[in-house]
Amino acid sequence: xxxxxxxxxxxxxSVSSVICxxxxxxxxxxxxxxxxTDPITGLAWxxxxxxxxxYGKSSETQISNGNMQYQRRRDFPIDSNKxxxxxxxxxxxRYLVRATFxxxxxxxxxxxxxxxxxxxxxxxxxxxxxxxxxxxxxxMIIRAPSGSxxxxxxxxxxxxxxxxxxxxxxxxLSMYATDFEDNFFLEVAARVNFGxxxxxxxxxxxxxxxxxxxxxxxxxxxxLVGVAPGTVRINTSKYVDTRTREYxxxxxMQTAVVGTEGMLSYxxxxxxxxxxxxxxxxxxxxxxxxxxxxxxxxxxxPYFPDYSNAxxxxxxxxxxxxxxxxxxYMNVSLDFIxxxxxxxxxxxxxGPLLNAIEISKYLKIExxxxxxxxxxxxxxxxxxxxxxxxxxxxxxxxxAHWEWVNCTSTTPPRITKIALSGKNLKGEIPPEINNLxxxxxxxxxxxxxxxTIPDISNLVNLKIVHLENNKLNGPLxxxxxxxxxxxxxxxxxxxxxxxxxxxxLTGKVIFNCEHNPGLHEEAGKKMxxxxxxxxxxGTLAGxxxxxxxxxxxxxxxxxxxxxxxSEVQGNSLRASTKxxxxxxxxxxxxxxxEGVSYYISLPExxxxxxxxxKKIGRGSFGNVYYGQMKDGKEVAVKIMADSSSHLTxxxxxxxxxxxxxxxxxx
Numbered sequence: 001x002x003x004x005x006x007x008x009x010x011x012x013x014s015v016s017s018v019i020c021x022x023x024x025x026x027x028x029x030x031x032x033x034x035x036x037t038d039p040i041t042g043l044a045w046x047x048x049x050x051x052x053x054x055y056g057k058s059s060e061t062q063i064s065n066g067n068m069q070y071q072r073r074r075d076f077p078i079d080s081n082k083x084x085x086x087x088x089x090x091x092x093x094r095y096l097v098r099a100t101f102x103x104x105x106x107x108x109x110x111x112x113x114x115x116x117x118x119x120x121x122x123x124x125x126x127x128x129x130x131x132x133x134x135x136x137x138x139x140m141i142i143r144a145p146s147g148s149x150x151x152x153x154x155x156x157x158x159x160x161x162x163x164x165x166x167x168x169x170x171x172x173l174s175m176y177a178t179d180f181e182d183n184f185f186l187e188v189a190a191r192v193n194f195g196x197x198x199x200x201x202x203x204x205x206x207x208x209x210x211x212x213x214x215x216x217x218x219x220x221x222x223x224l225v226g227v228a229p230g231t232v233r234i235n236t237s238k239y240v241d242t243r244t245r246e247y248x249x250x251x252x253m254q255t256a257v258v259g260t261e262g263m264l265s266y267x268x269x270x271x272x273x274x275x276x277x278x279x280x281x282x283x284x285x286x287x288x289x290x291x292x293x294x295x296x297x298x299x300x301x302p303y304f305p306d307y308s309n310a311x312x313x314x315x316x317x318x319x320x321x322x323x324x325x326x327x328x329y330m331n332v333s334l335d336f337i338x339x340x341x342x343x344x345x346x347x348x349x350x351g352p353l354l355n356a357i358e359i360s361k362y363l364k365i366e367x368x369x370x371x372x373x374x375x376x377x378x379x380x381x382x383x384x385x386x387x388x389x390x391x392x393x394x395x396x397x398x399x400a401h402w403e404w405v406n407c408t409s410t411t412p413p414r415i416t417k418i419a420l421s422g423k424n425l426k427g428e429i430p431p432e433i434n435n436l437x438x439x440x441x442x443x444x445x446x447x448x449x450x451x452t453i454p455d456i457s458n459l460v461n462l463k464i465v466h467l468e469n470n471k472l473n474g475p476l477x478x479x480x481x482x483x484x485x486x487x488x489x490x491x492x493x494x495x496x497x498x499x500x501x502x503x504x505l506t507g508k509v510i511f512n513c514e515h516n517p518g519l520h521e522e523a524g525k526k527m528x529x530x531x532x533x534x535x536x537x538g539t540l541a542g543x544x545x546x547x548x549x550x551x552x553x554x555x556x557x558x559x560x561x562x563x564x565x566s567e568v569q570g571n572s573l574r575a576s577t578k579x580x581x582x583x584x585x586x587x588x589x590x591x592x593x594e595g596v597s598y599y600i601s602l603p604e605x606x607x608x609x610x611x612x613x614k615k616i617g618r619g620s621f622g623n624v625y626y627g628q629m630k631d632g633k634e635v636a637v638k639i640m641a642d643s644s645s646h647l648t649x650x651x652x653x654x655x656x657x658x659x660x661x662x663x664x665x666x
Contacts (some may be wrong), residue, residue: 120367
């Protein structure tokens with residue numbers, strides 16, 4: 001135990017802690033077919049074939065630079081989906097994340113690939129391949145926001161998206177700390193080793209954190225040009241103490257360039273700029289200075305008042321030669337083409353010296369989908385973990401939403417639709433679903449879901465719910481009918497029981513609850529129908545009694561007044577002051593008052609019935625309408641639809657038996 005404790009202390013506090021740290025490196029050969037150890041770096045690489053990545057295909061490259069991880073690449077489909085690698089992290093620990101891309105194809109193509117690279121929901125970079133042989137390196141320095149991160153490829157505009165390798169490197173706890181890391185990542189734009197002895201990059205094991213330091217001898221267009229006259233290259237074999245914040249490798253600090261004519265100047269292009277940036281300058285005095293020699297200089301271009309006025313005296317600032325002095329420019333605005341120059345001060349005998357630079361862009365961290373929503377989606381995925389749809393990667397909404405969800409465009413994104421019809425879900429609907437406050441559609445039909453409907457009373461935006469063809473049971477919650485925006489509810493072919501909430505039977509919601517054996521699915525509806533039928537039957541019965549009573553009264557009245565038969569003109573009706581007890585008809589529109597026939601004009605009849613607007617029944621010969629005369633008498637107007645002689649006789653016979661009414665021929 002003592003030996004183990006001593007070993008652990010060495011790992012944590014000694015310079016050789018990299019031996020322990022390297023075991024935490026993650027190195028993925030994307031498209032590789034097997035695991036192996038890189039003979040150059042000694043790092044272990046693992047293949048993503050079929051385990052880490054289940055999508056895309058492995059393709060052999062035709063151009064090789066000697067590194068094993070660039071002999072193959074993984075190509076992804078050209079579609080609207082995203083393809084992600086998930087890397088485990090320790091929350092709030094700083095990491096370097098690196099993705100590399102070498103297309104390596106000799107085929108003549110109309111356009112090389114162009115696609116987007118994301119870290120979680122933050123757009124990292126747009127990968128634009130202009131040279132098939134070039135290895136494009138994308139690096140990000142992050143403080144891990146959670147226990148894992150997703151690196152995603154998506155959104156190709158030309159060609160097929162691809163990736164060659166993916167790496168994760170933990171950093172020392174103090175490295176690359178900024179005041180803005182809660183809200184910003186650092187996207188590395190340039191890391192240059194000046195005075196390099198060859199064109200080869202410097203990385204692990206020379207750099208314990210496996211940063212890639214490009215040689216200033218590796219020139220390309222608009223990169224490390226505009227070198228000032230009198231620039232010379234120097235180096236030393238002596239040890240340089242680099243034990244300070246960013247721990248640049250000793251091998252990088254053992255070389256430098258010096259402006260013997262008083263100036264050092266360079267021009268280089270910075271990818272994904274202009275932007276606000278953090279720049280590091282690495283200085284170490286690696287020349288033996290004479291007693292009367294001094295090296296003092298300033299940053300002349302670009303001019304930043306807070307930094308350019310400061311005088312750099314390396315030996316003095318670093319407390320001696322062969323020690324690191326590391327000024328950092330914490331928040332400066334840089335253009336795409338960066339021209340920089342250092343010039344000596346008037347009292348300096350030697351020109352400026354530069355060992356290395358490192359420039360990173362502040363990249364705003366975009367929010368992920370609301371964590372409460374993600375919890376629900378993960379619970380649903382667990383119900384059918386073996387299915388391909390449940391293995392979609394990355395954030396549910398950004399940069400492209402999963403196929404079975406829709407999202408808002410708000411910050412953070414929220415889930416608006418879940419479409420899992422017929423997806424072999426087994427188990428109970430997770431109760432956390434009540435947290436999906438922006439959900440408008442829920443499609444869980446055609447599965448094997450069991451248990452009751454969980455509380456979803458918070459889902460006030462819910463419009464459409466499909467739960468049919470499952471094995472759900474229990475009563476229907478009463479609040480379902482009170483959800484303010486609910487339009488459709490389908491629960492047929494389940495095992496629900498109890499009564500249907502009356503609010504679901506008002507007609508405001510399209511509701512289907514068929515084939516639920518224990519559910520009184522028509523209970524409320526039958527009561528509603530019985531009420532309507534009862535009122536209708538009661539009304540008809542009352543009318544029937546009135547009609548029969550009127551017929552009997554009419555017969556008695558006809559016997560008493562059979563000897564009084566005379567006719568008067570139709571306008572005498574309005575002059576009569578006797579109450580009318582019986583109305584009948586001869587041909588046309590007439591009314592009889594105690595055996596005396598009166599003529600009623602069509603306009604009067606239309607006025608009484610309000611243009612025959614209230615139909616109260618239908619008889620053998622036509623429709624019956626309700627009316628009220630000017631003197632307040634209520635009448636029933638029957639219109640004969642067919643005026644044949646046979647039907648006319650029958651019609652007249654009916655008239656003689658009718659209760660007080662007006663009967664008309666059409």
